[in-house]
Amino acid sequence: MADEFMKGLALFCLGGFGWLTFAGWYRTPSFYDISQLFADPRAAESVYDEIGILAGDVFFWLMIIGAVTFWVLVPATREIRSSLAEDTAN
Template sequence: MADEFIKGLGIFTAAGLGWMVLAGWYRTSSFETSRQLIEPVTSGGTLFDSIGVLLMDGLFWFALLGALTFWVLIPVFRQTREALRERRA
């Protein structure tokens, strides 16, 4: 169980840090506003800006789904499999 926890934490930390860096670049128009990191993306920009925004959204979902997978889904699957093995035996 500790192995799954640290994998989920690593994914959550690394992807969350990547998302925060990119959100600071693309979703923060000014640091005086209270809506930092959650403003809508306003820069039409270049191809690299589009790639950055796409990567930002991908890292956000990877952080959430990766942590959910290792913290909830894999342990539930293992517990269910073990319970079914005990019932058969």
């Protein structure tokens, strides 16, 4: 179980750091606004801006889905699988 926790934590940290980086670049209109990191991204002026905005969204969902997968879904499927194996053994 510790390896699933570490995999989820690694994906959570990697996704979080990537999201913070790209959100700081593309979603922070001013450092004095309250809506930092969650503001609408500014208009993309080049292909690199589009890639940066997309990468920020990808890192955000990697953070959420990666942690949920390894902290909730993998242990739940193992528990279900072991309980079903015990039921068929009895």
